[in-house]
C-alpha cells in the first residue's frame with residue numbers, strides 16, 4: 371500500500387487530532403500500517419481530506435518564490451472546487467493486496483517499521499470471501515513452514531516472499547499469486563490446492579535482493595476480469611489495475627465527458643481509460659502508451675475483448691514518445707506518484723496540445739506539475755492562457771489519507 375512522506379505525515383497527524391475518534395473495525399488497527407483513518411468516522415475522513423488538500427495548496431504556494439508564477443498559480447488554483455466525492459464503499463473495495471511473508475508471519479508491515487510484519491486475520495479493505503479463501507491456503511503454508519521457510523531479507527535466504535491477492539468485484543473473480551526466492555518441487559502442492567479454491571493462480575520467482583512483490587512468471591493459470599461500466603478488462607498477476615473499481619467508474623465517466631478528437635492515453639497501463647473514452651463518438655482515435663510490456667500485452671487482450679478498432683497501443687517510455695512528431699487534441703495523463711516532472715512537462719507543452727486531462731494519485735506532485743506548466747507555458751504557448759475547466763477529488767482510498775484527483779486544463 372502507498373506510504374506517506376514524512377512531512378505530509380506530520381500534516382495528516384495534526385489534522386487527525388481535530389476529529390473525534392471512533393472504535394476501528396479492524397483488530398490490527400493499532401499495529402498495522404495499512405489504514406491510518408479507521409478510527410475516524412467516514413464523513414469526517416472526507417472533511418479531513420478536504421482540509422489536507424487546502425494545506426497542500428498552501429504548502430506549495432509558500433514554496434513558489436517567483437511572484438509572477440505565484441500570482442498565476444493562485445489565480446488558477448483559486449477557482450477549483452475542493453470537495454471530495456465519497457466512495458460508494460467505505461470498506462472492502464481494494465482490487466489488490468500484497469502480503470509479506472516474514473519471520474513466520476504473513477501480513478502487512480507494522481506501522482512505522484520496515485522489518486516487522488503484522489500477521490493478518492482479516493483485512494477490511496479487501497473482499498471478505500476471497501480473504502477467507504486465502505486463510506485456507508495460509509493454514510497449509512504455516513503447517514509446512516519448515517518445508518517452505520519464509521524469506522529473510524537481511525540474510526537473503528528462505529523461500530516464500532510475498533502473497534498477492536486480486537479481486538474483480540463486478541465479476542466475482544479472484545487470483546492468488548506467490549512470489550518465491552527460487553523453486554521447491556513440493557510447492558506445487560500449495561499451487562494445486564490454490565487452484566481448487568481461487569479462479570486463477572500464479573507463481574512468480576524473484577531471486578534478486580530487491581524487496582518487491584514482483585518476479586519472473588514461472589506459472590500462471592490465467593487472468594481474472596473486472597468490469598468498469600460496459601467495458602471488461604483482464605487483470606494478470608503483474609498488470610496495473612486501479613485500486614477501487616467503484617470510484618474508478620466515476621472518474622472514467624468524467625474523463626470520457628471531456629475527451630474529444632485524437633487522444634493520447636499516456637501512462638495508459640492496460641488501456642482501461644483509452645478503451646473507455648473510445649466508446650464516445652466525438653473521439654476519433656486513441657493511442658495508449660505505456661512503458662511495461664506486461665501492461666501492453668493485457669491492453670491487447672482488452673482491445674480484443676471490447677471489440678475496439680479506435681485504440682492503438684504503443685510500448686514506449688513517455689519521455690521518448692514526445693521526441694516524435696504527433697498532432698493530438700486531448701492528452702490524458704495518469705502518471706505514477708512521482709508525477710510528470712519538469713523535463714516531461716516541457717516536452718509535452720512543446721507539442722501544443724490544447725486539452726490536458728490529468729488524473730493523479732499524488733496531489734503534491736500534481737501541484738508541482740501545475741507550477742512547471744505555468745513556467746513552460748510562456749516558452750511554448752505564449753499567446754495562450756491556462757484555464758482549469760474542471761477539477762474534482764475522489765475518495766479512491768477510504769480509511770487511508772490518500773485520494774485521487776482529476777483536472778481538465780485547457781490552453782485557450
Ligand SMILES: C[S@@+](CC[C@H](N)C(=O)[O-])C[C@H]1O[C@@H](n2cnc3c(N)ncnc32)[C@H](O)[C@@H]1O
Nearest residue numbers: 610637638639640660661662687688704705706
Ligand atoms: C497510475 S498507472 C496508470 C495506468 C492506467 N491509466 C490504467 O488505469 O490502467 C501509471 C502507469 O504508468 C506507467 N509508466 C510509468 N512510467 C512510465 C514512463 N516513463 N513511460 C510510460 N509509461 C510509464 C506504468 O507502467 C503504469 O501503467
